[in-house]
Amino acid sequence: MKPITSRPKLSVGTDGRGVVAHAGARLLADLAEATGLEQAFSAALAPSRQRSGAHDPGRVAVDVAVMLADGGEAIADLAVLRDQGELFGPVASPATAWRVLDSIDEQALARLRAARATAREVAWAQHADTRGDFPAAKAAGRQIPGLVLDIDASIVICHSEKEDAAPTWKKTFGYHPMFCFLDNTGEALSAVLRPGRAGSNTAADHISVLDAGLTQIPDHLRHGVPILVRTDTAGCTKAFLAHIRSLRATGCDVRFSVGAPIDADVREAICTLGDDAWFPAIDIDAELRDGAEVAELTGLIDDDRFPDGTRFIVRRERPHPGAQLDLFDTVEGMRHQLIATDTPIGTGPIPWLDARHRAHARVEDRIRTGKDTGFGRFPSRQLNINAAWLELALTAIDLIAWAQVLLLDGALAKAEPKKLRYRLLHTAARITRGQRRVHLRIAEKWPWADDLAAAFAQLATLPRPHIC
Known part of the structure; x- marks a missing residue:
């Protein structure tokens, strides 16, 4: 009996160019910058920086938080961001991320918490300016x-x-x-x-x-x-x-x-x-x-x-x-x-x-x-690394919450992280260049393409904090 199928036949290759996955996760990375979180983390972890040419520890911490918000479960999952430089820019290796987490002691952890509070105040002020009460x-x-x-x-x-x-x-x-x-x-x-x-x-x-x-x-x-x-x-x-x-x-x-x-x-x-x-x-x-x-x-x-x-x-x-x-x-x-x-x-x-x-x-x-956003498993035998991981998991939860109250409307503004990942964060897109700019092209028939595009547009209108 001849099999019945309505799916088109595929020829699978690995030579795709300009194609990126998890395009919606870039929204969270940009939100971390728009709220001043990345800058605040950089200042908080500046004493932990081991050499001038290394990755900025604050940027590494934000990338780990974005990875956790995106559904990552282990430091090795940074590869999703790292291998898409066209979308996320330079991302530290898992080994570098390990070193950054290991450098976070009680004093650095206290500075991270203060940085989160600073960014939270900015996010709430942005909400008051753009969305009211x-x-x-x-x-x-x-x-x-x-x-x-x-x-x-x-x-x-x-x-x-x-x-x-x-x-x-x-x-x-x-x-x-x-x-x-x-x-x-x-x-x-x-x-x-x-x-x-x-x-x-x-x-x-x-x-x-x-x-x-x-x-x-x-x-x-x-x-x-x-x-x-x-x-x-x-x-x-x-x-x-x-x-x-x-x-x-x-x-x-x-x-x-x-x-x-x-x-x-x-x-x-x-x-x-x-x-x-x-x-x-x-x-x-x-x-x-x-x-x-x-x-x-x-x-x-x-x-x-x-x-x-x-x-x-x-x-x-x-x-x-x-x-x-x-x-x-x-x-x-x-x-x-x-x-x-x-x-x-x-x-x-x-x-x-x-x-x-x-x-x-x-x-x-x-x-x-939250257990699906980082603190459901701890990556290390060392307590200080696990404590830093927990703080970044809280940061990941905050990024999702800020995205929902600042950038999204309707059902997506109330969706649980799993649904948000399936519909927005894991969206595939194509990178093109023109007029000295990089363009992110979301498939026009993706059901939530307009929501994601509108979120990026709303992000661009947020008032930015003054960074001294």
């Missing part, structure tokens, strides 16, 4: 005032011996980094690389990652707009909540919304509630959530772990299949969850405050996609 985080169809910081930790499994890697509480082996993401834009503000044995509710680590995240926010916003810090139950420690409260003395309007454990006092308080104390809960679309209700327990719980003015909101709902229930939930026939917040009365109804906290779950998506 800063993106607002939302919950249940309603804007959350100011900035929302989500903190969470996640295990990264290591398959070989690495410095500071250790057995984890999940009986795996690796690291247990903690992250702070900005829910408004998806930017990765800060992270702490911790051993696998590090606890989920370590207050010192929560304080460290929060303070580092706040440092990434420009001063006029850090001291000028409300900031909400969300965590799961791991962040419900006396020291961490007291630290958040103490930040107000510095001029930061920082408040918390954290998951709280349900102990005997909470169960007793729940049992005292009458039917009229419960209100229908809403989901992320502001629709009533079938079988779920919320109630306020403020005034019924006396716990010195929490600062004065803390409110408690309990949620009950029919357990979904596989839900873990304690004896109290089993007897009541409902699953209960508790949140603690110092958001004052009058900010919003308790069903919305509950939905606002449940939106913290978005951080799990940030971490999931």
Whole structure:
């Protein structure tokens, strides 16, 4: 039987000229220059430069970040950029990149973080100039005032011996980094690389990652707009909540919304509630959530772990299949969850405050996609190299977020990195020359050709920072 096919026959050769792949990744490289990130990285790593003729360490660090944003998983993946000099210019070899990462000690890492903060301020100013108001985080169809910081930790499994890697509480082996993401834009503000044995509710680590995240926010916003810090139950420690409260003395309007454990006092308080104390809960679309209700327990719980003015909101709902229930939930026939917040009365109804906290779950998506953008695997046995790699992975996440809020519209402005790579970053194109310029020719029938061309055009209009 003759095979039926509608595909044209191909003759495959390796003599193509002027053809480039991953053309969209050039957008991120140019964005790093437009926001001043590359220049700031160069200044931060200038003391690490070993000889005048070598590659600029700041440029090497940016190229590694672009490679990670583009989906690379190992330093060897720099070959995708390096072998396309017509598109990306001179790119360091993997061996040079290794040396640059190895030269980044704690002092250099601190300078890199300061450089990221400088570039972030420029990117946010560019957004204000070209697109207006800063993106607002939302919950249940309603804007959350100011900035929302989500903190969470996640295990990264290591398959070989690495410095500071250790057995984890999940009986795996690796690291247990903690992250702070900005829910408004998806930017990765800060992270702490911790051993696998590090606890989920370590207050010192929560304080460290929060303070580092706040440092990434420009001063006029850090001291000028409300900031909400969300965590799961791991962040419900006396020291961490007291630290958040103490930040107000510095001029930061920082408040918390954290998951709280349900102990005997909470169960007793729940049992005292009458039917009229419960209100229908809403989901992320502001629709009533079938079988779920919320109630306020403020005034019924006396716990010195929490600062004065803390409110408690309990949620009950029919357990979904596989839900873990304690004896109290089993007897009541409902699953209960508790949140603690110092958001004052009058900010919003308790069903919305509950939905606002449940939106913290978005951080799990940030971490999931972040593991595909660099920190899902660490390349070295050395801790300092892995710490530098983590910082560049955060930079890669930022570049994607800045591209989406500054250069893209519609579905692409909200797409996850995997979709963005498939549709934009991995686009093939042809390089031509004319009128003393290099032209990037995207296939006219590529479905997202106009989006990519428009993004490059928008990039050209961004106001550039003044570099001294």
